[in-house]
Amino acid sequence: MASLVSNVSTLVESGLRGPALAPRRALAFRLGAVAAFVALWSALAGLVVAFKLFNPIFLPGPWLVLGSLAELAAKGQLWAHVAATLERVAIGFGTGAALGVGLGLAAGHLRPVRDLVEPVVEMLRPIPPLAVLPLFIVWVGIGEPSKVGFITYATFFPIFLTTVTGVRQMDPVLLRAAQSLGARGFRLFVRVILPAALPDILTGLRLGVALAFFVIVISEFIAAEHGLGYLINDGRNFFLVPQMLGAAVVLGLLGYAGNGLVRLLERRLTRWQHPA
Amino acid sequence: MRTAATRPAALAAALAVWAVIAHGNALIGVVNPVLLPTPLEVGRVTVDLAGSGELPRHLLTSLGRVAQGFGLAALAALGLGLLVGFCVPLRLMLEPVIEFVRPIPPLAFLPMFLVWFGLGETSKIVFIGYTTFFPMFVAIAATVVRVDVVLLRAAASLGASRADLVRRVVLPAALPGIVVALRVGFGLALFVIVGAEFMGADAGLGHLIMEGRTFFNPAQIVMGALALGLLGSLFNTLLLAAERRLLRWRAAA
Amino acid sequence: MTGGPKIQIRRVSKAFGAGARVMPALADVELDVAEREFVCLLGPSGCGKSTLLNIVAGFLSPTTGTVRVDGRPVTGPAPERGVVFQEYALFPWLTVTGNVEFGPVMQGRPAAERREVVARYLDLVGLRAHAHKFPAQLSGGMKQRVAIARALANTPAIVLMDEPFGALDAQTRETLQDELSRIQHLEHKTIVFVTHSIREAVYLADRIVVMTSVPGRVKQIFTVKLPEVRDRFAPEFTHYEAEITSVLREEVAKVRE
Numbered sequence: 001m002a003s004l005v006s007n008v009s010t011l012v013e014s015g016l017r018g019p020a021l022a023p024r025r026a027l028a029f030r031l032g033a034v035a036a037f038v039a040l041w042s043a044l045a046g047l048v049v050a051f052k053l054f055n056p057i058f059l060p061g062p063w064l065v066l067g068s069l070a071e072l073a074a075k076g077q078l079w080a081h082v083a084a085t086l087e088r089v090a091i092g093f094g095t096g097a098a099l100g101v102g103l104g105l106a107a108g109h110l111r112p113v114r115d116l117v118e119p120v121v122e123m124l125r126p127i128p129p130l131a132v133l134p135l136f137i138v139w140v141g142i143g144e145p146s147k148v149g150f151i152t153y154a155t156f157f158p159i160f161l162t163t164v165t166g167v168r169q170m171d172p173v174l175l176r177a178a179q180s181l182g183a184r185g186f187r188l189f190v191r192v193i194l195p196a197a198l199p200d201i202l203t204g205l206r207l208g209v210a211l212a213f214f215v216i217v218i219s220e221f222i223a224a225e226h227g228l229g230y231l232i233n234d235g236r237n238f239f240l241v242p243q244m245l246g247a248a249v250v251l252g253l254l255g256y257a258g259n260g261l262v263r264l265l266e267r268r269l270t271r272w273q274h275p276a
Numbered sequence: 277m278r279t280a281a282t283r284p285a286a287l288a289a290a291l292a293v294w295a296v297i298a299h300g301n302a303l304i305g306v307v308n309p310v311l312l313p314t315p316l317e318v319g320r321v322t323v324d325l326a327g328s329g330e331l332p333r334h335l336l337t338s339l340g341r342v343a344q345g346f347g348l349a350a351l352a353a354l355g356l357g358l359l360v361g362f363c364v365p366l367r368l369m370l371e372p373v374i375e376f377v378r379p380i381p382p383l384a385f386l387p388m389f390l391v392w393f394g395l396g397e398t399s400k401i402v403f404i405g406y407t408t409f410f411p412m413f414v415a416i417a418a419t420v421v422r423v424d425v426v427l428l429r430a431a432a433s434l435g436a437s438r439a440d441l442v443r444r445v446v447l448p449a450a451l452p453g454i455v456v457a458l459r460v461g462f463g464l465a466l467f468v469i470v471g472a473e474f475m476g477a478d479a480g481l482g483h484l485i486m487e488g489r490t491f492f493n494p495a496q497i498v499m500g501a502l503a504l505g506l507l508g509s510l511f512n513t514l515l516l517a518a519e520r521r522l523l524r525w526r527a528a529a
Numbered sequence: 530m531t532g533g534p535k536i537q538i539r540r541v542s543k544a545f546g547a548g549a550r551v552m553p554a555l556a557d558v559e560l561d562v563a564e565r566e567f568v569c570l571l572g573p574s575g576c577g578k579s580t581l582l583n584i585v586a587g588f589l590s591p592t593t594g595t596v597r598v599d600g601r602p603v604t605g606p607a608p609e610r611g612v613v614f615q616e617y618a619l620f621p622w623l624t625v626t627g628n629v630e631f632g633p634v635m636q637g638r639p640a641a642e643r644r645e646v647v648a649r650y651l652d653l654v655g656l657r658a659h660a661h662k663f664p665a666q667l668s669g670g671m672k673q674r675v676a677i678a679r680a681l682a683n684t685p686a687i688v689l690m691d692e693p694f695g696a697l698d699a700q701t702r703e704t705l706q707d708e709l710s711r712i713q714h715l716e717h718k719t720i721v722f723v724t725h726s727i728r729e730a731v732y733l734a735d736r737i738v739v740m741t742s743v744p745g746r747v748k749q750i751f752t753v754k755l756p757e758v759r760d761r762f763a764p765e766f767t768h769y770e771a772e773i774t775s776v777l778r779e780e781v782a783k784v785r786e
Contacts (some may be wrong), residue, residue, distance in 0.1 A: 004363040009605050011441055012432045012588045014455060015425035018364035022547070030372040037373045058392055123290035126512075127505035130471040131482075134489035135497045139311055217383045218471045229384070233475075236387045244388050252380030259379070429588050430618040432606035434683050435635035444631075448622040525622050525663040 011127070038062055060242040061176065065249065068242035072231075084226035085216060088144070089258070092151025093212040094112035097205055100156045104163025104204075108197070109189060114164075121160065129154035129211075133219055142223035154215045156206040162207070166200025167193060199273060202266040209262055228254075291315060296446065313495035318502065321495045330484075338469050338480040341397065345404025346465045350458055352405075353412035357457075360413075361450070362421025362442070374414060382407035383471055395476045404465050405473050412461040419453025420446060452523050459515045466508050470500075533600065534561035535687065535719045536585060541594035542744070543580050553744035554580045559595070560738060560747060564686075567713060567720045569734035571727065571773070573781045577745030578723045579691050584720060586689050587613050598687065608632060610684035615692040617672040619664040625651070625675050626660045632683030650678040653712060670701040674708070681716060690722045694729065705733055714757065727777065731769045732759055739776050742783045749776055 005011075006018060013019070021029065045061030048054060072078040107114040133150050140146040170193060178192040220229025228247045235244040283340050298314035301307060312344045313321075325331035359369045386403055393399035473482025483501050488496030520526075538560040545552045553611040562568050569707040570578040583589045587606040596603040597697060606612075611632075619628050626647050633643045651657045654674040660771040661668065664672055666733050673693055680688055713720065713733075724730055730737045751773060755765060 004359070005438060005442060006364060006365070008432055008438050008441065009590070011438070012425070012429045012606055013590075015428060016361060016364075016421045016423055016446065018367075021368075026368075029368050033369045033372040034376060036369070037376070058341075097478060111474060119286040119289035120293065122286040123294075125505075126509045127501045128467045128470055128508065130468070130474075131485055131501040131504050132497075134472075134474075134485050135494060135501070138489050138492065138494050138497065213379075214381045214383065215471075217381050218386075218474065221383075221387070232384055233387045234389055241388065241391060243389070248380050248384040248388075251384050252377070255381065256379040294537070401719070408743060424618075426614055426616055426618045427620065429586070429606065429613065430614065430620075431631070431635075433586060433589075433610060433612040434632035434679070435608040437635075445620070451622070526665060 057239050057241055060245065062234050064242040068240070069246040069250070072243070072246075078250075080229055081226055081231050081247070084224075085220065085228045085251070086209045086254065088147050088151060088220075088227065089212045089216050089254075092148045093155050093208055093215075095148070096152040096155030096212075097208055099152065100159030100204065100208070101163050101201060104160045104201075105167060105194070105197075107160070108164040108167025109193065121157070125157060125161075129157070129215060130218060133215075133222070135246070137223055146223060147219045150219050151212050151216060155212050158207040158211060159201075159204040160247075162204030163197065163199045166197030166204075169200075170196040197271050199266075202262065202269065206259060206262045206266070209258045210255065213251065213258060218253065310492070311494055313498050317495045318498050321493070321499045322503075325484075325496075325499070331503075334479055334484045335482050335507075337524060338473065338482065339507075341400045341404055341472075341480065342462075342465045342469050344409055345401045346462055348401070348413060349405040349407075349409040349465075350461065352378065353409055353416055353457070353461070354454070357413045357416025357454075358420060362446070367417065367421070373454040374410070378410055378414070382410075386472055386475075390476045395478075400469075400472050400477065400480075404469060406459040407468050408465045412457045413463060415457035415460070416450075416454050419457065420450045422453070423449045452526065455519050459512075459519060460517060463508065463512060466504070466511065470504060535564040535566070535599065536562035536721070537595075537597040537600075538562075538581070538633055539597070541581070541584060541591045541596060543577070543584060543589065544592050552700070556744035556746050557590075558746055562719060562721060563716045564719050567722065567733060567735045569730035569737045570649065570721065570723045570740060571725065571730045571737055571777065572740030572745060572748075573742050573777065573783075574725065576740045576742050576780070581745070582689050582691050582721060582723050586610055591652075601729075603765075608636065608683050609685055610687045610689055611680035611683055613673070613676050613680050613688065613690040613693045615695045617664070617669075617676050617696075619672055619675055619679070621664050623655075624661050624663055625656060626713075627674055628664070629679045629682050631679060636683070646682050650682045653681070653715070654678045657751060668701075669697050670705060673697065673705060677709070677712070681712070681718075683687050685718070687719045687721070690720065692723050692725070702729070709733065710758070716772070727770050727773050728761070731755075731773070732761060737773060739773060739778075742780045748780065 006016070010018065036259075042061045042063070045056070045059050045064075048059050049056045068263060069078065072081075103113075103117060107117050129150070132153065136146045136150045136153070140149060175188075175194065178188060183192055217229040217232065220227040221233040223232045228251045231247040232244045235241065235247070295315050296328055298309075298312050301312045302309040302314060322331065341487050360370055382403070385406060389399045389403045389406070393402055427445055428441055431441055436444065469480070470482040470485065473480035474486050477483045481504055485500035488494060488498075488500065538558055541555060541558045542553070543555040545554060558581060560568075572578050572582060580589065584591050585598075585603065587603050587610065588596070603610075613686060618630065623631070627631055629647045629650055630643045635648055647660070648657065654677055656671060656674055656678065659667065659671065664675070667675065676693070694705050697705065710733060722730075722733060734753055737753060739748055739749045739751070740746065741748045751768060751769065755763075755769070760766060
């Protein structure tokens with residue numbers, strides 16, 4: 001174990017982070033690691049086939065996963081499923097975000113709104129949104145509205161809470177400075193409170209996107225005929241594990257892209273936080 | 277926004293709002309009253325299921341899965357997290373792979389776990405383990421890496437060897453972060469167990485909730501959801517208290 | 530007293546980064562520090578004085594040049610060179626006692642001896658009553674006193690101090706300067722003290738090394754001929770301050786460009 005840890009000189013110079021790598025070298029390292037992972041996976045899958053360890057359908061190699069995705073794409077089905085999932089996430093998240101930010105700003109700023117909304121949020125907050133999914137299905141059936149409504153419900157909470165926090169926990173010194181410079185009422189809100197709350201709001205949005213992708217799958221397992229979640233669960237019937245893995249990977253990519261988009265938005269809107 | 281004093285008041289207010297809406301609806305009939313169960317109806321279902329032993333059975337089943345899955349994941353996350361935190365080359369190699377796998381929602385793997393491990397307890401436990409492993413592992417590794425250099429320098433100037441630095445500086449310094457990671461991981465386990473018990477399960481709170489849908493009994497769904505909320509709250513409070521005791525040195529007098 | 534300087538800094542330069550992003554911090558620093566001397570490194574922000582201290586401490590290695598202590602080259606941190614940091618660097622999970630006895634614990638000293646040492650140095654800094662508190666319960670001034678006790682309890686020959694009073698308010702700062710002065714007259718360590726306060730330097734130091742702006746090198750060395758117990762308002766004191774201020778002003782102006 002001892003030899004795995006850096007020596008004292010390195011530890012006192014740069015801590016456990018280790019010395020910084022040149023960017024080109026770091027990139028090479030990363031690509032190499034991913035390549036090694038894929039290679040290991042392929043090797044394991046190959047071993048299973050070669051030595052007949054168990055039914056190879058349980059550990060398909062990366063080529064099989066890609067193959068099944070390609071097949072679905074060729075048949076024109078992949079896009080339909082991707083689109084279905086994306087649409088639900090987009091509409092659900094969009095609605096949840098609009099409600100969360102809107103209500104959050106109001107609740108953060110205006111006492112009466114807060115007093116009205118706080119009790120309900122307090123009661124619903126500890127309940128995992130997943131637990132409420134069947135209720136949505138009972139209420140609205142197994143069509144689109146139940147899934148979109150569920151995503152809206154799930155994403156509402158983190159966004160609402162971070163928005164309220166962002167508004168309420170802004171630095172009082174900034175507030176006083178703005179007021180002493182003559183800002184009042186609506187203008188104070190738009191020009192001072194809102195920008196100050198923006199980083200927290202954007203963090204909430206990022207959490208919301210992650211949560212949306214996190215929960216969409218389960219609703220597509222239970223009550224859908226299209227979508228990546230449906231593809232995954234449907235694969236169970238005929239042990240189409242490559243399809244299941246493939247759809248999961250695509251889902252991961254979409255989640256990653258969604259997160260990236262919000263981060264991009266974050267960087268543009270809060271450029272003042274990261275100069276140069 | 278929330279103080280200890282306002283929370284029970286807020287909950288009581290919420291309960292009142294719910295009662296008013298539900299009972300009001302039952303009177304006026306805006307929507308089918310079955311769809312909007314009143315607190316009394318939910319209470320009745322709770323008592324029924326508790327009395328028949330159903331509720332405790334499902335509750336314990338869910339908790340058992342959470343405990344086992346989390347336990348395994350915690351051990352793995354601790355072992356690997358510390359290892360990766362200490363060993364720079366290992367971290368550089370694993371980081372990109374983790375970045376690749378992490379964005380995939382764990383629930384997306386649930387059907388695969390059902391295929392691999394069947395419909396029994398194992399698949400649920402493995403699923404909980406998988407779901408909680410990654411966030412805990414990443415957080416623990418990050419906490420180790422983030423140990424302040426200045427503490428290492430101070431210890432080294434006082435004569436600490438490499439082993440001393442590991443045992444007497446890095447580990448104690450990382451402990452708060454590790455504890456938080458475990459607490460959050462446990463919360464995550466409670467968060468996803470429901471979903472895991474929606475399909476391919478015949479026991480557990482998630483199954484109970486799903487039954488509520490199958491037999492058109494929204495009161496049962498609401499009961500299950502509230503039970504989960506209470507469970508989560510309870511554990512969160514307990515774990516926070518334990519954390520505060522363990523890390524007494526953090527609080528300023 | 531051995532012959533030769535306690536600390537020898539020869540042609541030390543330090544640059545961070547590589548290739549196009551090289552940031553020079555120090556260039557060709559030459560300095561001798563005699564045993565039991567109190568030397569202040571004074572200079573504008575970013576002039577590399579902390580970097581120089583870190584090199585002497587053994588936390589960083591110089592790009593070129595050597596640092597020798599008692600004739601032997603410095604290869605890393607060691608108990609002979611105790612360090613006091615601006616951020617206190619106290620171990621938050623240990624009590625005051627636990628912090629102060631850390632060095633002796635590392636050296637494997639028996640418990641009885643450790644108790645004695647801890648008591649002695651806590652008395653020296655006047656914190657005996659707080660022996661069982663945690664750092665989170667202490668004020669900034671108290672924390673720094675614990676840090677000083679911790680460094681001294683390990684009986685280093687050299688104490689390196691990196692703007693130790695920089696994070697404290699003016700009153701506490703002056704109190705701790707008085708205390709450090711008193712402690713030095715009892716302990717007679719070799720001290721290298723980094724600061725950007727001229728007043729502090731004149732109050733504490735036997736010699737003041739004024740450094741240039743980045744990349745730092747030695748600009749001028751002042752020998753402070755004042756009595757052991759110094760009066761901050763004596764005309765001689767103010768005279769030194771004025772002289773050093775004008776030398777420093779040139780370098781500060783360069784930083785502002």
